[in-house]
Amino acid sequence: MTITTDRSGQASPETLSARDPRSAALGAALAGPLVSTQWLCDHLGSDGLVVVDATVVAATGPDGRVGYVSGAEQYRAGHLPGAVFADLLDPFSDPAARFPFTRPGAEGFANAVAALGVDSETTIVIYDAAVGQWASRLWWLFRSFGHHRVAVLDGGVTKWSGEDRPLESGDVVPRPVGDVTVTELPGFWSDRDDVAAVLSGDRAGTLVCGTPPRDFAARHLPGSVSAPAVRLMDRATNAFLPRAELREIFADVLASPDPIVAYCGGGIAAAADALALALLGRDDVTVYDGSLNEWTSDPEAPLARL
Structure with missing residues (x-):
C-alpha cells in the first residue's frame, strides 16, 4: 500500500476510500498535531490506534561527553498501556549515515513502521519520556513520509504518570501488518x-x-x-x-x-x-x-x- 498526501497533510482520495471507518473516525478526532492525555485515555485500545514510545536517553561516556542510547530499557521498565517502542537510533535513523540521527530512506522507514504494526490505515500517537523532542522528531518523520494521521501526546509520560494514569512494563508485541510502501514528500x-x-x-x-x-x-x-x-x-x-x-x-x-x-x-x-x-x-x-x-x-x- 502507498501512503500519499500533499504538503498540507491531506490524504489522497484513494487513501481515504481505503480506510477502515473506525480508523477514519480516530483520524478525524486528531484536531491537530497534539492530543491530550485525556484524549488518549479515552481512545486507548481502539481499533486502528497504535501508541508509540520514542524515548532516547542521554548518556555520559567515559570521556565525559554526552551521547545518546536507546530508550528501550526505560520503555520496558514502564510505558503507556499497549505502547510499542520505536528506536530512533536505528531503524528510525540511518546508522550508516555520516551524522547521527540522519533520517532513513523510504524503504528503511517503511520496514521500520511495519515492524511497529503500523500501516496506512493506522492512527498513531507518539510520546517520549523527555520534553517531547524525540516524539516530535518521529512525528515529523511520519508526516514527511506521507502519514498524516499522527500526533504527539502532549506532556508525554511525564504528564501521563503525573496524573496517576497506569503504566505497564515489559515488551508489547506489535500486530502483524503486510508490506507498507511510503512516499517521501517534498517540503519537509x-x-x-x-x-x-x-x-x-x-x-x-x-x-x-x-x-x-x-x-x-x-x-x-x-x-x-x-x-x-x-x-x-x-x-x-x-x-x-x-x-x-x-x-x-x-x-x-x-x-x-x-x-x-x-x-x-x-x-x-x-x-x-x-x-x-x-x-x-x-x-x-x-x-x-x-x-x-x-x-x-x-x-x-x-x-x-x-
Whole structure:
C-alpha cells in the first residue's frame, strides 16, 4: 500500500476510500498535531490506534561527553498501556549515515513502521519520556513520509504518570501488518545547500535554532533566531506552553513572511520547534536534517557567537 498526501497533510482520495471507518473516525478526532492525555485515555485500545514510545536517553561516556542510547530499557521498565517502542537510533535513523540521527530512506522507514504494526490505515500517537523532542522528531518523520494521521501526546509520560494514569512494563508485541510502501514528500527537509542559499541571500528564509541558550550563545548559524526547544514546555508537566506564550517565543519568526528553516545540533530539537510552529499555523517549515553536526564539519562554514 502507498501512503500519499500533499504538503498540507491531506490524504489522497484513494487513501481515504481505503480506510477502515473506525480508523477514519480516530483520524478525524486528531484536531491537530497534539492530543491530550485525556484524549488518549479515552481512545486507548481502539481499533486502528497504535501508541508509540520514542524515548532516547542521554548518556555520559567515559570521556565525559554526552551521547545518546536507546530508550528501550526505560520503555520496558514502564510505558503507556499497549505502547510499542520505536528506536530512533536505528531503524528510525540511518546508522550508516555520516551524522547521527540522519533520517532513513523510504524503504528503511517503511520496514521500520511495519515492524511497529503500523500501516496506512493506522492512527498513531507518539510520546517520549523527555520534553517531547524525540516524539516530535518521529512525528515529523511520519508526516514527511506521507502519514498524516499522527500526533504527539502532549506532556508525554511525564504528564501521563503525573496524573496517576497506569503504566505497564515489559515488551508489547506489535500486530502483524503486510508490506507498507511510503512516499517521501517534498517540503519537509532542508539540506546544507538550502541553508547556504539562505545565508547568502539567494533564497528567502528565517533560520530558527532549537538548541539550549548556552549552546546557541557558543555557536549558531548567522542571523538565526533562538527558540530553545526546552523552553517550549511547561517545566512541571512537559506539556507545550499555551499558544499565546509560544507566540511570544516565536515573535520574531512569525513577524516574517519568509519560509522557516529549523535546526539544532542534530535535527531533533528542531522538530519540536517545527511542531510548535505548526500549532501556531505555520506550514512553511522545513527541518535541516544534518543541522550543526553537518554544518560544523566544514571548518570554513560560517558561524556566529554571542
